[in-house]
Amino acid sequence: MARLDLHGIHKEFGEVTALAELSLEVESGELVSLLGPSGCGKTTALRIVAGFEQPTRGELLVDGSDVIPVPASKRNMGMVFQAYSLFPNMTARQNVEFGLRMRKVARDKCRARAAELLELVGLAARVDNYPHELSGGQQQRVALARALAIEPAILLLDEPLSALDAKVRVDLRQQIRHVQQRLGITTLYVTHDQEEALSISDRIAVMSDGNLEQVGAPAEIYRSPHTEFVANFVGLMNGFDGRVQAADMVTIGSSERPIGVHEGHGCTAGGRVLVLIRPESVQLEELVDGAAVPDGAFEGKVLMHTFLGSVTRMNLSSDVGDLVADVPSLRALTMPPDTRVGVRVDPAGVKLLAR
Numbered sequence: 001m002a003r004l005d006l007h008g009i010h011k012e013f014g015e016v017t018a019l020a021e022l023s024l025e026v027e028s029g030e031l032v033s034l035l036g037p038s039g040c041g042k043t044t045a046l047r048i049v050a051g052f053e054q055p056t057r058g059e060l061l062v063d064g065s066d067v068i069p070v071p072a073s074k075r076n077m078g079m080v081f082q083a084y085s086l087f088p089n090m091t092a093r094q095n096v097e098f099g100l101r102m103r104k105v106a107r108d109k110c111r112a113r114a115a116e117l118l119e120l121v122g123l124a125a126r127v128d129n130y131p132h133e134l135s136g137g138q139q140q141r142v143a144l145a146r147a148l149a150i151e152p153a154i155l156l157l158d159e160p161l162s163a164l165d166a167k168v169r170v171d172l173r174q175q176i177r178h179v180q181q182r183l184g185i186t187t188l189y190v191t192h193d194q195e196e197a198l199s200i201s202d203r204i205a206v207m208s209d210g211n212l213e214q215v216g217a218p219a220e221i222y223r224s225p226h227t228e229f230v231a232n233f234v235g236l237m238n239g240f241d242g243r244v245q246a247a248d249m250v251t252i253g254s255s256e257r258p259i260g261v262h263e264g265h266g267c268t269a270g271g272r273v274l275v276l277i278r279p280e281s282v283q284l285e286e287l288v289d290g291a292a293v294p295d296g297a298f299e300g301k302v303l304m305h306t307f308l309g310s311v312t313r314m315n316l317s318s319d320v321g322d323l324v325a326d327v328p329s330l331r332a333l334t335m336p337p338d339t340r341v342g343v344r345v346d347p348a349g350v351k352l353l354a355r
């Protein structure tokens, strides 16, 4: 079991700052995701940890020891890449055995270890297949087994699911998590897919443009984003200019009708804020035949439905501007486009950021 520490890891490629003083700790046995859009520095961070790239400055510690001077081949890390990284002329078993052979492990031990790992990733029946005889998902499971074969202290995965189709992605991410927890292996997992990061991680490190925006457990990142970037990158978010009226009250835009917020948001009364509201926290009620807008609600009109399965995403215009609401699909059927609605917001789903 190993603990990984990045302290002020900085990386410049010529004029480009790929990483700006990245500091992050991964506890022993923990899975931390680096989540951010393309180009934000995720792969660079992973390659520096693996030893394929040297940082411009900064410290990298495994169990408290500096590993910057240690070459990649001696760092004892297993790596899984995006896709197509298996040796095409070797069977699944030979691919998994490869690292062990390089380390001069005895032939029968190699065999036993490869069999064990291919079984762990559910491929016991495919040991003698070549990569071209395996599906994309199966190939990535072989890649995972190959990375684990050398019993690495740390597992590094760089968008391992991005080349696979949706259903396989979901199955395989669960399997990766299962194997990771079963072995208790310290893991750094790179993805640009927020749903993937939310579902697989102990903690998520959200990155933007070489900077670390926020680190936290998935639910914390989702419920309590610290920056506008995190709020918008992790899940869909409604955002409005607002003003704090009282500890538990804000107004949005030019509307006079306050909406309730939970206290403890830390923004001062009178101050300008960004009011963030998750689509699932928007509650709608149909207003029949010119009915008055109820207390605590504001008026809206349904513009469009997008059916997403269990929920329907509804675009609305309202007194305070356009917004998006996720409504259980059965309930959405009663509010087709053009329906006049009262809009309420669950105070627990409102987050304020000082402007």
Ligand SMILES: Nc1ncnc2c1ncn2[C@@H]1O[C@H](COP(=O)(O)OP(=O)(O)O)[C@@H](O)[C@H]1O
Pocket: 013, 016, 017, 018, 036, 037, 038, 039, 040, 041, 042, 043, 044, 045
């Ligand atoms: N070898 C390199 N030479 C020059 N620029 C690079 C190199 N590798 C990455 N970069 C730049 O560093 C930034 C971060 O890239 P990368 O780490 O690949 O991001 P991500 O994996 O998040 O998409 C990008 O602007 C990219 O163009």
Ligand SMILES: [Mg+2]
Pocket: 039, 042, 043, 044
């Ligand atoms: Mg990348």
